[in-house]
Each structure stands twice: as structure tokens, then as C-alpha cells.
Amino acid sequence: MIKRYTIEIVPDQDPENPRDGETNAAQIYIPEWSKYRHFADKGALENLLVEVVPSAQFQALSDEEKELVEEGTSALFRVAGEARAALALPLYLMDHGGIALSTGDFVDSWDSGQVGWVFVTSKRMKEVLVKEEFNKEGRKAASEAIRQEIATFNAYLCGDVWGWVLKSHIYSMESQEWILYDDCEESVWGYYDKEQAEKEAEEAMKSAMSREKQESVFKLKEAEEEYEMALKKAGIPGKVTKETVESLCWFHSTAERARKECEVLFNMAYGGKNDHTEA
Incomplete structure (x- = not known):
């Protein structure tokens, strides 16, 4: 049985929220009074304040003072x-x-505007980005992390998450056509970038074809060896009976048919004349 493959890029119907993980460097802050506050990360403002104000001092603030702090977040x-x-x-x-999110202005005063802030604290920079301080290199790494994480979150919110499915087909000698054998031989999901999904799907296809071609070369060689064995047996000297002749003729025709079928399938699946030296 020789296979060939097709691959399909499909939307991920059940993607993971990228903000649920613990590997994000950036944190999203949106004021409590905003109707979009559910897009924010819990405790984001507190995490920032701990970096600026000693934790004990922050805990000592009254609720009114904390509200004033929130109102002055820009400062x-x-x-x-x-x-x-x-x-x-x-x-x-x-x-x-x-809903769409971005670190750049949408330039639409009617339906868009600044809703909050995205930030990387020095603590998260050290833990996630492995940068010691906000020097030129550290600031660049933090800015890139912020933009990438928001782009990923935006893809999630917009339903722009993808996966790929590898399907296998086998050729039917009876119907003379390729038929579906496995509608999901392999699959990977959770790509927040369609181009990346397409690129890795192409690599998966090449890998599957390479494996199948190697196996097909072996099958074809095995069929040819059986054919040669049939020819040798057909020429064995000695007493030849009607049953022996019929048996050898059947074996010869079966081996020949198997060899031809393998070769036909190999050429249909991969094109060109087979070369045992290549997989």
C-alpha cells in the first residue's frame, strides 16, 4: 500500500487564550471603570506599583488613595x-x-482609542526576557515582547488562529483512483500566525512524503525480488507435473502483478522512474 498526502490549513476552533499562560513578559493594564477591563491582566497595576513603591507602603494606602493612584496611571x-x-x-x-487590540493607534476617533497600557516590569524582564536592566538592548527586547504578545492576543480575539491537518490517500487498482485513507493522519493546532502554519505544514508534508517514499522503495524492491524468485523457480529442473506448472505459473503471474502494481503506484505517487539509491 503506497500513500500520497494532502494537507489542509484550517481555523483552530478551540484555541488557547495566550494570556492564560505564565510565560508572558508583558502585562496589560486597563482601568477598573472601563467596560473593557476584562481584557486586562489581574493585578497588573499592583505588580507595577511594587516595582516603583515599596510593597509595604502600597498595602498601607487607603482605597481612596489607591483610586487616585489609578487615576494618575499616565504619570x-x-x-x-x-x-x-x-x-x-x-x-x-x-x-x-x-474587538481588535494594538500598540499602534487605529486612527479612528469614532470606534477606537487608547484603552490602557501594556508594560514589562524589571522583574519580568529578568525572569522572562533574561535581560538585567532597561539599557538599549533591554528596552528593545521589552518593546518587541510587548508588540508580539499584543499581536498574538489580537489574533486570538479576532479568531485568526490556525492549524493544519495531514490527510493520506491510497490508490485503488479496482476503481483506478486515489481514495481517502486517513482524514487526520497528523495535525497541529494553535498557530497565531497563518503564514507560520503554512510553512510548518509544508515541512510536515515533505517529511511524510520522504518517509513514505523510503518505505515505498523498500516495497518495490521486495516485489522485484519476489518476481526474480518466481523466474528462478520456474526454471528448476526435475520432474514437472501439471500441478507444479500451474503453481509456478500462478506464482509467476502473482509476483509479476505485484511488482507492476508497486511500480505503477510508486510512479503515480512520486512521479518519474524509481531509483533505489534515493529515498
């Missing part, structure tokens, strides 16, 4: 940046037939 992020305690970028949201 807080500026102070955090100057103190090299965090790097922050504005977070913009578009609400028009769906």
Missing part, C-alpha cells in the same frame, strides 16, 4: 520609565463589529 508609567522600573506602551482598542 505613574512615566515615573516607572524614568526610574527604569518598567517600560510601557499605550494600548489601543478598536470596537467595530469585533
Whole structure:
């Protein structure tokens, strides 16, 4: 049985929320009064304040004082940046037939605007990005992490998450056509970049074809050896009976048919004349 393959790029119907993991370097802050606050990371503001204000002092603040801190977040992020305690970028949201997030302005005053901030604290920079401080290299790494994480989250919100499915087909000598053998021989999901899904799907296809071709070369060689054995047996001297002749003729025709079928299938699946030296 010789296979050939097709691959399909399909939407991921049940993707994981990329904000649920613990490997994110950036944190999303959206004020509590915003109707979009559910897109924020829990405890984001507190995590930032700990970097700027000693934890004990923050815990000692009254609820009213904490509200004032929240109202002055723009100044807080500026102070955090100057103190090299965090790097922050504005977070913009578009609400028009769906939600979209970006670190760049959508330039649409009707349906979009700044909704919060995205930031990387010095602590997360050391833990996730393995950078010691907000020097030129550290700031660049933090900025790239923020933009990439928001792009990934935006893909999730927009349903722009993909997977690929590898399907195998076998050739029917009876119907003279390729028929589906396995509608999901292999699959991978959770690509937040369609181009990346297409690239890795192509690599998976090449790998599957290479494995199958190697196996097919072996099958073809085995069929040819059986054919040669049939020819040798057909020429064995000695007493020849009617049953022996019939048996040898059957064996010869069966081996010949198997060899031809293997060769036909191999050429149909991979094209060109087979060369045992290549897989």
C-alpha cells in the first residue's frame, strides 16, 4: 500500500487564550471603570506599583488613595520609565463589529482609542526576557515582547488562529483512483500566525512524503525480488507435473502483478522512474 498526502490549513476552533499562560513578559493594564477591563491582566497595576513603591507602603494606602493612584496611571508609567522600573506602551482598542487590540493607534476617533497600557516590569524582564536592566538592548527586547504578545492576543480575539491537518490517500487498482485513507493522519493546532502554519505544514508534508517514499522503495524492491524468485523457480529442473506448472505459473503471474502494481503506484505517487539509491 503506497500513500500520497494532502494537507489542509484550517481555523483552530478551540484555541488557547495566550494570556492564560505564565510565560508572558508583558502585562496589560486597563482601568477598573472601563467596560473593557476584562481584557486586562489581574493585578497588573499592583505588580507595577511594587516595582516603583515599596510593597509595604502600597498595602498601607487607603482605597481612596489607591483610586487616585489609578487615576494618575499616565504619570505613574512615566515615573516607572524614568526610574527604569518598567517600560510601557499605550494600548489601543478598536470596537467595530469585533474587538481588535494594538500598540499602534487605529486612527479612528469614532470606534477606537487608547484603552490602557501594556508594560514589562524589571522583574519580568529578568525572569522572562533574561535581560538585567532597561539599557538599549533591554528596552528593545521589552518593546518587541510587548508588540508580539499584543499581536498574538489580537489574533486570538479576532479568531485568526490556525492549524493544519495531514490527510493520506491510497490508490485503488479496482476503481483506478486515489481514495481517502486517513482524514487526520497528523495535525497541529494553535498557530497565531497563518503564514507560520503554512510553512510548518509544508515541512510536515515533505517529511511524510520522504518517509513514505523510503518505505515505498523498500516495497518495490521486495516485489522485484519476489518476481526474480518466481523466474528462478520456474526454471528448476526435475520432474514437472501439471500441478507444479500451474503453481509456478500462478506464482509467476502473482509476483509479476505485484511488482507492476508497486511500480505503477510508486510512479503515480512520486512521479518519474524509481531509483533505489534515493529515498
